[in-house]
Amino acid sequence: MLLQHLINGLSIGSIYALIAMGYNMVYGILELLNFAHGDVYAVGCFAALGLLTMGVHPALAIMAGIIVGFVINLFVEKLAYRPVRYSGRVTPTITAVGIAYIMRNAILKIWGPETFAFDIGVRGSNLQFGGIIIGTLQIYILLIAVSCMIGITLYLKKTKTGQGIIAISQSIPTAALMGVPVNRTISIVYGIGGALGVIGGILFCIYYDSIFIGIGFALGTIKAWMASIIGGVGSLKGAVMGAIMLGLMESMVSGYVSTLYKDAIVWLLLIAFVLIKPQGLFPAQVAEKI
Amino acid sequence: MTELVKTEDLSKHFGGVKALEAVEMTIRESEILGVIGPxxxxxxxxxxxxxxxxxxxRGKVFYNGVEVTGHRVDSVVDKGLARTFQNIRLFDQMTVLNNVLVGMHLQIHPGIMETLFRDPGKGQKEIEARDKCMSLLKYFGLEKDATxxxxxxPYGKKRKLEIARALASDPKILLLDEPSAGMNPNETAELMQLIDGINRKGYTVVVIEHNMKLIMGISHRIVVLNFGKKIAEGDPAAIQADASVIEAYLGKEED
Amino acid sequence: MMNLAANRKMITIAAILAACALPLVITDEYALRVLNVFFIYSVVALSINLIVGFCGQLDMGRAAFMGLGAYWSAILAVRLHFPFFVAFLTAGIFAGLVGAILGFLCRKSSFDYLTLITIGFNVVCQVVFLNWIPVTNGAMGIPKVPVPEFFGFAFDTNLRFYYLALGFLVVCYVLIERITKSKLGRAFEAIRDDSIAASYSGINIQNFKVLNFAIGSVFTGLAGSLLVHYTQYASPFNYTLDESVYQLQMAILGGLGSLPGSLLGTLILVVAPEISRSFYEYRLVFVGFMMVIMMIYWPNGLLGKAGVGERLIGIMRFRKKEPEEAGR
Known part of the structure; x- marks a missing residue:
């Protein structure tokens, strides 16, 4: 039983990891507490759903969804975040809350609060080892999550834009002086963040065979935060580790303690965690300067 | 002269960088101490x-013979230290007067009754504090900007306000971190007079500076740091003649 | 200076008198009800302003503290038959204590963690309200909460309650204003503007943040309690995250850091959904757009610095000055 919970936790954790990665990328670079992350990628997922129901090939529909997530974040960044980029902490956070509400209500207006089936025709079969069931789907999810992580890490380390992103995360003025196109690079960061979110969101929908409004905020943004609290806000490695730990924690709590209070217990554990490690497991290394 | 502050083997490392290494220094009562270095x-x-x-x-900090290593900033401030910052740090959305009143934080003790049951600003303690702050602002020529x-x-007034705020806590020691940064020669000359005046009022002043004219002109004693270590200490004339100081600033002559 | 302060006092007293006389004009029960709700929510918005606007702690879970006050009061009054004022006052103390504890746990955390944890706390509270059936009665909520009663006098009509709610608002407003203009309020603002410089002014940042959170929570809890005694029903669905965000927008719309602004923001956001059914339907979209637009063009709100209020005053002053200068 324990092993089964571990495996379930691991696969749900890797979905959280994808969502949290997109979230933490934006955070690590701009320190924006991106409330809108989940709701933006939810729009991408619903767009994919819309195309699927119109009979578009699943692969195309998913690609389109990812592009939608990318493009929406480009626009949102330009219209809503760029003007308040240098206005302290409270202001951009509130702007992001505003965007979250706009996106969520747009989905509600178009699709409503119902749960829809999300069927891309991939049927996972179950492999059995002793008493443990591992879905092939779970393995795919894990593989996709890991390859996305590796891809992003390589992108940041090996490409010119990636290095530009890292430079901006250290200091925007210095990066600008060094010739990094600040606005364009930041747009790309948001775009990638949105696209990664959509990938995670769609995996989520595939995992549960369904899609509803909650995949944005309740299951997206909030889980990304939880993962970041555990792992350390602003650290990519932390986000991934935190997300996997969160998946394991949830699966353990619902397996051994209570399904009803799962969310409350997980939050309480997190609040307790903050008490012990106020900066997370892998705090972003920033020396406070005065 | 009494030693107000004394450090023993004071070291601060950031990862592998030794920002401070085994610094032993003292701050003596009512002196102007200059701290220079590249x-x-x-x-x-x-x-x-x-x-x-x-x-x-590593190491320890003593204030008046009492160890304060590891104390929180606000409790060290309570002992009688106040400072300004290299990049000005004012409370930007508050009025000039309120900035100075915040500086008096540790001196005002209005109590719950006065806070909740008197009209705002009408309590006895508030009025006294306000008067004191206004006279401080007057000393710095800022009284017209109080509201x-x-x-x-403007920049120069911000610098002055920062010093006024620091003095509002009535510290024994005032630490000034590059007070002349961004000032023109006239303003710097005015600043020198100001620092001298503050010192004559009985405050001990410690100044970090790059402006050699300023530091040599007002300091009674100078401490020189290089790569985190104290390389020289003495009166301005001695420092100007010190070979290791010249080397730190100009580099070693090649043979 | 004196003149301005005296003027302000006159205006305040005039406004209170006008508010007292308002029921002579507005006799419609429905309108009175809306005003009563407005008075209570104003206190919530003021408490949010104290925490977010004055101390820069972005609390996104205020509804949880309203809920704590409401449930505490409802349980005490309905189950344990305590008189109203005991339930009401202890609700404030209870919410304040919880606020102090939560603030204490977050005292070392950064800005972001505080925001996340207040959201988490809101979720926790909601789950508990909904599922702790023996105490909270679950989804059914707690009905038949008694109306406020002082020594046999029951505030059982909208008109009677009007004066209670108005009195509540005036007292809370005056107290909060005095706090913000005292040493305490200056310390909060100093922490908001520059916490490092604040600690170098001798302010114990952690303690003052906890204090700020606790004081704000007392007021939120009191408002939650009063509202539940007015609507006579505690429902777990009234204290959601959406509710918190809506309340936050009340403080933002009028202007963070401006107390009259909180009243204006609350007035707009309480009255508008009542006037227009379609506004009610789209209120969260509206709030979303308002948040973005306000932050970009009017970050200090309608009555904050450089807001509509200040511009109006500026125009009036300008007009007044003209003849004077012409006479010179």
């Missing part, structure tokens, strides 16, 4: 460690 010599770090903003990696929002002040 960029990255650890001058600001020294202030930050002495005031408790950074925990030292302005501090973020809108």
């Amino acid at each position: 960029n990255g010599a650890g001058k600001s770090t020294l202030f930050n460690v002495i005031t408790g903003f950074y925990q030292p990696t 302005l929002v501090s973020g809108n002040l």
